[in-house]
Amino acid sequence: NAGVTQTPKFRVLKTGQSMTLLCAQDMNHEYMYWYRQDPGMGLRLIHYSVGEGTTAKGEVPDGYNVSRLKKQNFLLGLESAAPSQTSVYFCASSYWPENQPQHFGDGTRLSIL
Amino acid sequence: KQEVTQIPAALSVPEGENLVLNCSFTDSAIYNLQWFRQDPGKGLTSLLLIQSSQREQTSGRLNASLDKSSGRSTLYIAASQPGDSATYLCAVNFGNEKLTFGTGTRLTIIP
Numbered sequence: 245n246a247g248v249t250q251t252p253k254f255r256v257l258k259t260g261q262s263m264t265l266l267c268a269q270d271m272n273h274e275y276m277y278w279y280r281q282d283p284g285m286g287l288r289l290i291h292y293s294v295g296e297g298t299t300a301k302g303e304v305p306d307g308y309n310v311s312r313l314k315k316q317n318f319l320l321g322l323e324s325a326a327p328s329q330t331s332v333y334f335c336a337s338s339y340w341p342e343n344q345p346q347h348f349g350d351g352t353r354l355s356i357l
Numbered sequence: 358k359q360e361v362t363q364i365p366a367a368l369s370v371p372e373g374e375n376l377v378l379n380c381s382f383t384d385s386a387i388y389n390l391q392w393f394r395q396d397p398g399k400g401l402t403s404l405l406l407i408q409s410s411q412r413e414q415t416s417g418r419l420n421a422s423l424d425k426s427s428g429r430s431t432l433y434i435a436a437s438q439p440g441d442s443a444t445y446l447c448a449v450n451f452g453n454e455k456l457t458f459g460t461g462t463r464l465t466i467i468p
Contacts, residue, residue, distance in 0.1 A: 284460065285460070286459060286461065287401075287446070289455055334401070336401075342388045342450070343389060343406070346403065346448075347403065
């Protein structure tokens, strides 16, 4: 049981390049989330999904897109990377958020030069 | 605006002491409150989840309390150990399917 797996763990991009971060969970969770963590800012929600085929905007969605074509996978895309998107990205999943905790992956460290 | 605050940002405590970490939030209408632990370079690990109807939850040496009327939660760690050194984050579900996180307290246990 791997839990929440994020791919890749590290990546360096040049400004303007695009990339996709993959999150996979094997717990059959309905809800999935993408966060970014920056020093002094805490975790901020980028996008989330309440089930297969659904997505919704979080607190800081600009510059990112997401897709949830399969229940177990949640993809985060950067179409044209900017230095302001340098951050650590975390994926999380859960059953019903009203009474179940979120389970986190180990993160992706992304640097935009 | 719904906000979660954790003060202090950092705390150092000698090994063996009991300690309390604080979390405050702006809206008393919550679904639940969660405490997480984050080790350097790692993701978050859920420690305790307190439902809106509960006053406290316990797991081993950890005890979390919730006072909705005052907008406060505490995480009590008994008999601290060097392995407890980590950043502890508080997060609140204000009833909109999402968590709002505090910025965390970085705890150092001094051997």
